[in-house]
Amino acid sequence: MTDNAAVVTLKNARKSFGENVVLKDISLQVNQGDVLAIIGPSGGGKSTLLRCLTLLETLDAGNLSYGDLVVCSTDASGRAIYGGKDVLKQAKTRFGLVFQNFNLFPHYTVMKNIIDAPIVVQKRNPAEAEEEARQLLAKMGLAGKENMVPCELSGGQQQRVAIARALALHPQVLYFDEPTSALDPELTQEVLKVIRELAAEKMTMVIVTHEMGFARDVADHLIFMDGGMVVESGRAADVINHPQHERTRSFLSKYEEN
Amino acid sequence: MLGLLMQGFLLTIEIFAVTLIGALPLGILVALGRMSRFKPLQWLMRIYISIMRGTPLMLQLMAIMFGPYYLFGIQLGTDWKYYACGIGFIINYAAYFAEIYRSGIQSIPRGQYEAANVLGYSHSQTFMRIVLPQVIKRIVPAMGNEIITLVKDTSLAFVLGLLEMFNEAKILAASEVSMIPYLLAGVIYWVICFVIEILLTHLEKKLDYYHD
Numbered sequence: 001m002t003d004n005a006a007v008v009t010l011k012n013a014r015k016s017f018g019e020n021v022v023l024k025d026i027s028l029q030v031n032q033g034d035v036l037a038i039i040g041p042s043g044g045g046k047s048t049l050l051r052c053l054t055l056l057e058t059l060d061a062g063n064l065s066y067g068d069l070v071v072c073s074t075d076a077s078g079r080a081i082y083g084g085k086d087v088l089k090q091a092k093t094r095f096g097l098v099f100q101n102f103n104l105f106p107h108y109t110v111m112k113n114i115i116d117a118p119i120v121v122q123k124r125n126p127a128e129a130e131e132e133a134r135q136l137l138a139k140m141g142l143a144g145k146e147n148m149v150p151c152e153l154s155g156g157q158q159q160r161v162a163i164a165r166a167l168a169l170h171p172q173v174l175y176f177d178e179p180t181s182a183l184d185p186e187l188t189q190e191v192l193k194v195i196r197e198l199a200a201e202k203m204t205m206v207i208v209t210h211e212m213g214f215a216r217d218v219a220d221h222l223i224f225m226d227g228g229m230v231v232e233s234g235r236a237a238d239v240i241n242h243p244q245h246e247r248t249r250s251f252l253s254k255y256e257e258n
Numbered sequence: 259m260l261g262l263l264m265q266g267f268l269l270t271i272e273i274f275a276v277t278l279i280g281a282l283p284l285g286i287l288v289a290l291g292r293m294s295r296f297k298p299l300q301w302l303m304r305i306y307i308s309i310m311r312g313t314p315l316m317l318q319l320m321a322i323m324f325g326p327y328y329l330f331g332i333q334l335g336t337d338w339k340y341y342a343c344g345i346g347f348i349i350n351y352a353a354y355f356a357e358i359y360r361s362g363i364q365s366i367p368r369g370q371y372e373a374a375n376v377l378g379y380s381h382s383q384t385f386m387r388i389v390l391p392q393v394i395k396r397i398v399p400a401m402g403n404e405i406i407t408l409v410k411d412t413s414l415a416f417v418l419g420l421l422e423m424f425n426e427a428k429i430l431a432a433s434e435v436s437m438i439p440y441l442l443a444g445v446i447y448w449v450i451c452f453v454i455e456i457l458l459t460h461l462e463k464k465l466d467y468y469h470d
Contacts, residue, residue, distance in 0.1 A: 054376055055376075056372055056375065056376070089378065092375075092377075096376065096377075097376045099369060099372070103367075103369035103370060105388055106392065106469070107391050107392055107395070116387065117378060117379065120379070120387065121378040121379060121383070149467060151468050166377075169378070
């Protein structure tokens with residue numbers, strides 16, 4: 001893939017839960033090597049957006065593509081039509097997701113958490129998968145933890161295992177859904193450090209976060225979402241330092257007060 | 259006397275083992291049917307579980323034993339009682355096991371399914387690799403209860419004329435005009451249960467390498 005090619009493209013996405021409209025006409029594009037931060041108040045649609053992008057929820061309307069792979073398009077009547085099983089399966093090889101509460105498999109060791117999907121889903125050679133997992137763990141500062149189970153690790157360590165687990169499948173884009181919201185400030189820093197290093201390596205990432213300083217430093221682009229809409233978007237530093245929209249200003253001012 | 263009781267003991271163990279081998283996997287299928295979003299299947303399983311739990315096992319065994327003849331006029335050979343016994347125990351215990359599996363499956367957090375989904379696991383891979391192993395750890399105590407009950411329930415096979423341990427004890431007690439055979443049988447049932455308790459404790463310890 002050439003530099004700056006679109007890794008994920010979303011157009012005119014709509015999603016409701018019953019009467020409750022959660023996403024109103026959201027569009028975004030993430031290019032190779034980009035880091036996009038999504039900020040905004042709780043209930044603003046950020047998590048639902050990520051869940052739609054990662055196919056955990058289906059859109060009511062809109063177009064979603066991963067590179068040249070069309071996952072979902074809108075038919076003449078305005079309804080979202082998803083591709084078949086093969087398309088969805090292929091799409092899932094193109095992204096990874098890191099959850100707020102890690103969702104590691106508690107009965108598997110750290111090593112097995114990382115290598116199981118590569119071996120079982122992608123049919124990779126077990127010895128190679130294990131070698132790569134060791135490298136990933138070393139990179140996450142977790143060398144030597146291979147045979148521990150998740151409950152023996154701190155939250156920050158668990159989240160770094162979850163990042164390694166996602167990276168082991170070689171995704172083209174990695175999504176983070178509030179990756180540090182379940183962590184104390186100290187553990188938050190060790191996870192953010194790892195994400196910063198990934199950004200420096202030009203890993204394509206979409207990060208839903210409440211860490212404004214981190215978003216400003218790491219993200220190229222930033223979206224402020226509220227009420228299911230993109231209220232403001234632009235270069236991350238610009239939006240955070242000089243928000244144009246009143247709603248963005250009042251949201252960001254809450255962080256400055258702290 | 260011990261020789262006859264031991265013959266009965268072997269049949270008791272056989273009924274016990276056949277029931278577990280049949281009902282443990284069947285219970286998973288029933289639980290999945292019970293949780294199916296396909297309503298007719300869900301209701302069929304509800305009714306099945308309700309009947310199995312709501313009528314005496316002894317009556318169920320007799321229905322399977324004599325039903326084919328009285329309802330359909332089908333003549334079955336003398337071996338039928340062994341099959342009737344196996345079928346009766348398996349479908350009865352599968353219903354109880356199914357509800358235990360269901361409670362375990364429903365206790366697994368949704369995040370586990372979502373993580374597996376995003377990693378590309380198929381539905382069956384998610385169930386077999388991620389969900390079921392965690393379910394087993396959670397349901398061992400409840401399953402242990404049912405399994406111990408099963409040891410003693412095997413004595414109900416006497417209504418089909420099967421010479422398991424309880425029936426042998428009854429025959430011996432009558433012929434020898436003595437309560438000793440009953441006492442011995444009681445001790446043996448307890449020893450079996452005691453061994454199972456030890457095995458279950460061992461299994462629980464083995465699965466205790468993680469918590470969540």
